[in-house]
Amino acid sequence: MNLDWSESQELLRKTARDFFARESPPAKVKQLEKTPARQDPDLWRKIASLGWLGLPFPEKYGGANGSFLDLVALLEEMGRAAIVSPFLSSVVLSGDLLLKAGSDAQKERLLPAIANGSAIVAVALCESDASYAPDDVQLTANLSSPLEGEELSKREPSALRGEGASVPPWRLSGTKLFVLDGLSADHFIVAARTKPGKGPAGISLFVVDATSPSITRAPLASFGGEAQAEVRFDNVIVPDDALLGPLHKGWPLVRAYLRRGALAMCAQMVGGAQQALDMTVAYAKQRIQFGRPIGSFQAIQHKCADMATDVDTARYLTYYAAWKQDAKQQNALEISQAKAWLSDAYRRVAREAQQIHAGIAYVDDHDLQLYFRRAKAGEVLFGDADFHLREVASLLKL
């Protein structure tokens, strides 16, 4: 048992905190939020130069072979600084999907590029329901029209027929919503229906060049600050080797993606909640009303105590789930517990932070609003409390 960070993790935390304070102060974050793509190439290059974009990748792909807890350390500081970047999408999630399911060629092509910052990869999952349920995946991936006399049943893609065989490319049609970092992405990992229907069967993943002229992208200006986009695929032709992972059986990968995304969000949210608490405590100590610091009023003290309890419980639920990940233990339950808790806890913390700051933080450019808005977005992204409570109930075998 050891609840301390390792020395190298402490160094990473400190480096990250100093770096973000210097390179991505709140004023800059707020400026960035006003741009459509919400991506700062300059900041991204600097992050890349620190080696963080390959943190979780094996060394052979230009990575640092870091643990999930290393990622947590970094994500927490990102959440604390409320930075806006495609780190989660590209490094934590797309990178992991490629590592898990990519062919050697896919990995060699994309992972080093992600790690050196030259490629941003984003996942396109949600559609009109935006519910993270398999039924929401309705974008179709069809094989190109059959050659004369050819039977469709023979037109299995090479993944099923062995390497080298060539088949006509896939055609993707549909609209994805809430594609995180969808405007800055160079590639998409797209969840598509390779068999029509509902439910988890028949869903496959494809790696798609985001610059295809048949792709249209538009920002969805989430008030949470994260870079959301609507992405239309209008009969986008992708080659057969774009298939990522098994044909028709991509949903388990999506589930893994959602879980990893939820846990990574938790780490960011812990950092953000801690920052909102720290700002509030500092304010309550210096703000004088009725001749006393407002932090001396019992009502304020008790609110702060509850906020601290939310932060501490959220922190350890997150660390525990992350530790299990590194220990290669089943942690779906712990992830859903942490995310369900944080979805509410961060919002509670941010809400009380606003109440204690009162008017001064109701001004649009007050730094606290970053956290108020991040808390609400974090609550919903990768499954809200209700979603994860249902998961918990199932995992408890209720």
Add this chain to the structure above:
Amino acid sequence: MNLDWSESQELLRKTARDFFARESPPAKVKQLEKTPARQDPDLWRKIASLGWLGLPFPEKYGGANGSFLDLVALLEEMGRAAIVSPFLSSVVLSGDLLLKAGSDAQKERLLPAIANGSAIVAVALCESDASYAPDDVQLTANLSSPLEGEELSKREPSALRGEGASVPPWRLSGTKLFVLDGLSADHFIVAARTKPGKGPAGISLFVVDATSPSITRAPLASFGGEAQAEVRFDNVIVPDDALLGPLHKGWPLVRAYLRRGALAMCAQMVGGAQQALDMTVAYAKQRIQFGRPIGSFQAIQHKCADMATDVDTARYLTYYAAWKQDAKQQNALEISQAKAWLSDAYRRVAREAQQIHAGIAYVDDHDLQLYFRRAKAGEVLFGDADFHLREVASLLKL
């Protein structure tokens, strides 16, 4: 618009408060709770002599023709004094079922007896699920075995065949749980299945003599203080004229009973919550810790403010639903709103009252415990918050 009680209602409230303070002080209530039947014949006689047992009945049945708000005034004082009596069962609910659905003979036989206190009538509804759902009614009422050669289909009861025809009696078999005032009752109104199955169809009500030797009763010592009983009907023979209301179509009467019970509970709960608040405020003013009355601490003040808000909102939700009842307006929505709110609000008030009283009220014979326990029982009786929230959603046509 007038939110004051009328002069006569004010008189009723004051009379009731003085009467219960004198005749049913907390010490006496707690003694009564320790007896199996939880009914004090002496107190009952005194209440009868005040005319309150006929309060809602027409004058011709020995009643006072009171409004529902009159009842609310009285029930609120009963809740404030936390008295234990079959008033709710016998007067408010059974009396109303008889008025609504009883034959002239049934009304003439029972209502004056209820009003003068010589008969106590209790409703036997719940069974093994205790869920207030129609499926929970499984006690069977069968017509006695057919005569030789007689077809069952011809054996309709007189209610269907016109007056005067005679048929063999009904036989009731099954077990009822949570029969309020089941031990002190002289008669039961029993919900039974006259057609086997589930759902609301095929349920009929019967008025049954509680002293039948085929009826076995045992107390269910609810910690809430109310007089619950298990009542077994072992092939109890009841005459054809025991049928109350329409054959097979008794469920609407049960629904009306549940709604009226819920609203009457609300009135009692408002009185109890107010009393718990009053006790707590009084205690917080006189209890000194750290050299000050604890009521001067902001944490205590804010708890008390929340309690007062719970009480006031509960009070007006209840009065509004009751007023609509008297105004002959649909009030199913308002009743379910009030009961869902009170189920939580009274418990919150009682819980904070305990926390502010701390140790002293954790002693079993402290008066506050009456309210702590009543609050929990009241929460569940006649539908808990979840039950009534479902009702509200349906009534809002969601």
Add this chain to the structure above:
Amino acid sequence: MDFAYSKQERRFQKELHDFLTKEVPTDIKSRMLGQIESESGQAFQRDFIKKLIEKKWMAVSWPKEYGGQAKPAIEQLLYAWELSYFHVSPGQTGMSVVGPTLIHFGTEEQKQTFLPMIARGEVTFCLGYTEPNAGSDLASLQTRADRDGDDWVINGQKIFTSGADRSDYCWLAARTDQSVPKHKGISMFLVDMKTPGISVQPLITLAGYRTNITYWDNVRVPASRLVGEVNRGWYYAAAALDFERIALFPWGRLEYEFDELVRYCKGTMRGGKPLSKHPEVRKRVAALSIEMSAMKLLAVRAAWMIGRNRIPNYEASMLKMFATEFQQRLSNAGMQIAGLFGLLPDGAPHAALDGLINYRYRYAVMPTFGGGSSELMRNIIAQRGLGLPR
């Protein structure tokens, strides 16, 4: 006990409702987001005031001798409720704060100068109360007014002076006596916003609308514009605040938000069925409906007390606290029901209820501290209402 509205009240309510349904276009209703602070919203409000004046509905609460309708408190509540349901609240500060205070405490000259203008909607006011170091502790305000000949000279800084950029006058609290305990040395002024020395700096809020910081640099105000008596300003402000909390807070907006949320739940498919058929959504909306009813009843109680000349003290605070906290729960529930679509503000494609849900979530942050924080309201309920010791 009788919760029924009188025939006259019902008639007034119906008349209002019919008028508003006719006069307030649906597209304004559905796009009311921050409109009150927007240019187009302002233009609409100005036009709308003329129609209200035609209907003699501008100064419903005022005595007839000042151009009012002398409507009883319940009708005032109905008026405020209906107007706020339709998101029109013309001349709020003038009607609800300045007017009533002048009627009760103003000099004859002030009444004659200002009341007819207010009643005709010809003049707008901003409130100059809060300062950077005087929020909940308003009595510690430091903006000072020093007597100089026939004038008062005002120096200081105010914050959250909403509407300062487009108001004709400021209803300003300033310290006129430094030597007495803090709430005893405050006076209230009617300051023409064109007076030299006033500068206005915008502050954009979380909800997107504009408020201001105002700087007061040797602003000269004639002595005749000191309201009522010198050093009595604190009592005037307190009286106005009590009044404002009850009748004219825009609680009708919450009902509109609730109704729109219900419409959204019924009309939005999720997982193959309307949101309103999801058990979690049903439960949440049902619970909100109860709080909605409770809030209305608290509002009715306060108005009824005023109508009976009973002074609601803790009852007004309870209403304010409950309604504003309910508004947060309501808007939060809306966000939770809308999911990712709730993250999108007004103007973004796919925004839930055209961004209403998102706007309200951001807006609802403010009322629990603006106009008396929930913490202060709880202090008042405990001390004034329950008699707990300070």
Add this chain to the structure above:
Amino acid sequence: MDFAYSKQERRFQKELHDFLTKEVPTDIKSRMLGQIESESGQAFQRDFIKKLIEKKWMAVSWPKEYGGQAKPAIEQLLYAWELSYFHVSPGQTGMSVVGPTLIHFGTEEQKQTFLPMIARGEVTFCLGYTEPNAGSDLASLQTRADRDGDDWVINGQKIFTSGADRSDYCWLAARTDQSVPKHKGISMFLVDMKTPGISVQPLITLAGYRTNITYWDNVRVPASRLVGEVNRGWYYAAAALDFERIALFPWGRLEYEFDELVRYCKGTMRGGKPLSKHPEVRKRVAALSIEMSAMKLLAVRAAWMIGRNRIPNYEASMLKMFATEFQQRLSNAGMQIAGLFGLLPDGAPHAALDGLINYRYRYAVMPTFGGGSSELMRNIIAQRGLGLPR
């Protein structure tokens, strides 16, 4: 960061678990309701202590020279957790309060007299802290001890002296100096409960078990039974309380209650399907499972800090507050799930989980004020933990 238990910790946990599963009969488990205070429960506990002594598991936390096992903090936590899961908590006051305090602060004679007896389970203690007018404000206690020759003479009244009727000694806080600020004049005594002048009056609690009022009328205690130094009692009590809050609070009981509730939900049909298939129940139980995990992690953190010789200050208070409030939410959820069946206490036919649910609901009232109220815990978190000013 590493949440794994060491091999040794896991072995200890497994050994404990196997032992307890074998030694604690199911019917005690299922009928543990208030057993700790009942005759049969007491008899079981006495027998059980002998078995613990055989296993050398009685004084796991103490230094070896005092008959202990000197187990590290994490193993102490596992020990407390497992034992409380099985509802056996032998000699809690002696082991967790008296023993450690004597080890740190007692005189040599006190250590030699008491520690072996405690370690062998031969002596029981009650806590004499709270007085009718000294609850949260414990330092205002008025029971006095006056020096008279070689004795101290004690006069006063204590309340909530649980176990006073069957304990050998009272661990008594009394005022030995009236002239200094209140927490500076308190000393701690070991008082033989057979000493003349002590009378014990039962108080039955809401949960059904007995506690007591004790009256102290010229009770003579030899000076050698004043613990450590005179007037240092407040610091001893505070140190003991911090210790007690962490390791030996019976948090395992909550896990047992949660597990039993899950069993109830899975095994109880309602509306034609198990309760655990009702969406509302699933959501509620899932939420409880999260709080359960959070509580465990807070407990692990506190124990781990102690193991690293870091003193948990606000962390212990946070654990105590969170766990006791969770216990109320847990027992309340149990009652809500059980519905009418939850109203029935131990012994009533049809009682949910044989009355466990009802018992726990009544019991859970107490821990949020007993042993330091939630209000005090929040003060501590805010002031000691976050550095907010007093």
